[in-house]
Amino acid sequence: MILIATSSAESLARWTLGVTGLGAVLAVGQLDALQQGMIRIAPAVLLLDMDLPGVSCATVASLRKRNSATKIVSLSRTVSDEVELTLFRSGVRGCCRRDIDPPLLARVVVAIQQGELWIRRSLTPRLLDELGEKLRHENRIVAASSLGRLAELTLREREIAALIGNGDSNKQIARQLAITERTVKAHLTGIFRKLGIADRLGLALRVTATVEAERQHMQ
Amino acid sequence: MILIATSSAESLARWTLGVTGLGAVLAVGQLDALQQGMIRIAPAVLLLDMDLPGVSCATVASLRKRNSATKIVSLSRTVSDEVELTLFRSGVRGCCRRDIDPPLLARVVVAIQQGELWIRRSLTPRLLDELGEKLRHENRIVAASSLGRLAELTLREREIAALIGNGDSNKQIARQLAITERTVKAHLTGIFRKLGIADRLGLALRVTATVEAERQHMQ
DNA sequence: CATCACCTAGTACCGAAGTACAGGTGTACC
DNA sequence: GGTACACCTGTACTTCGGTACTAGGTGATG
Secondary structure (H helix, E strand, C coil): CEEEECCCHHHHHHHHHHHCCCCCEEEECCHHHHHHHHHHCCCCEEEEECCCCCCCHHHHHHHHHHCCCCEEEEEECCCCHHHHHHHHHHCEEEEEECCCCHHHHHHHHHHHHCCCCECCHHHHHHHHHHHHHHHHHHHHHHHHHHHHHHHCCCHHHHHHHHHHCCCCCHHHHHHHHCCCHHHHHHHHHHHHHHHCCCCHHHHHHHHHHHHHHHHHHHC | CEEEECCCHHHHHHHHHHHCCCCCEEEECCHHHHHHHHHHCCCCEEEEECCCCCCCHHHHHHHHHHCCCCEEEEEECCCCHHHHHHHHHHCEEEEEECCCCHHHHHHHHHHHHCCCCECCHHHHHHHHHHHHHHHHHHHHHHHHHHHHHHHCCCHHHHHHHHHHCCCCCHHHHHHHHCCCHHHHHHHHHHHHHHHCCCCHHHHHHHHHHHHHHHHHHHC
């Protein structure tokens, strides 16, 4: 879910063009609607027009309090290095010009979603000590804990988790493993309890995320 | 799901060590059990001991007929370039020595799962024309069609698809979007119909796969 | 004005998913 | 022998997910 916050029709059109195909997009044109949206829809990414009335560096920090999971990209006129650094310190994950090419914006959003920072090369060294190491550390912990949890499962449970990650139903799993559907349910209940997951949907996402984390880690 | 086929206890222990943490693992020690397993459990990856009684290059082709989705890694003693090439032509996706280091085997399996080939540099040019281009082309088509399908959705449908990809229940989605659960169901039915998907689990996997495909494509 | 796509939502129904409770086997370990 | 654990299964139950059928409101488009 991507949220676009701008009062400029021209920017809205340009940015929408860029992120089409990356998931659902919603747009707001005023600060109060933005603040509500941060809570209500909890977007994965926020494209924030810094010229939106009422928006400043402090607004970014305030928005992050409302929903720390949302990754904020600031879009503005050309700004000085100092202003851009301040923005990053406030919590934005990327900084772009508002007249950015749509395909480039798409790349920015994808990168941001992956936990990267979108920042000018010249600013990288200055920001790295403050933020970069911290972010990388966080990512590593998430990946490791996720893997560790899956390793807690028994052989049979891992088998079933893998099939859930394949999108199979209980009936299909039962047929493939030559056991009853009831037993599949029993194993699933155990998996949910061990991993602290609510249902098969969460498990499927955990499994795919874990495979992806492994892949990232290997490269 | 990873299937290991070997009659050597030493190889079994070594390989199992390597792939632990990459998902469910099952082992068979004979050719007939292997042939059944290829159909019954449809493993994502098969680690095939070329010294398993009855196994030859022809066996690989036969196994691929049983389940073309399974990616086969051959493990053998050191073989000549010619034999290795023949194996790749028969359909294996990777070739390793049976005494491979477990961590390296893990990298191999992960790479293979991602659709790559694990092949000695020296053989790459010779195989590239025959297989590489073909594989890369297939991947591109899959990714593109998947993306195209998601783009067919309406704004509201994409919103809901994104939330499903987030693991949310109908009730949670309804609350976030301030609509009734009934309406969420209505949108979901439309999404399933448009994308030819059976249920929310399939949709979640499609959504995450699409995001991942985008990411790959951008890099 | 008619039409269509989209968003919304009601009732009714059915099957899938998941839990509670109970019980069975086999294996490994002290 | 006792204990622990993995694995398998049954009955009974509740909740959730998904479809069928229906239908009102809106905005764009011809």
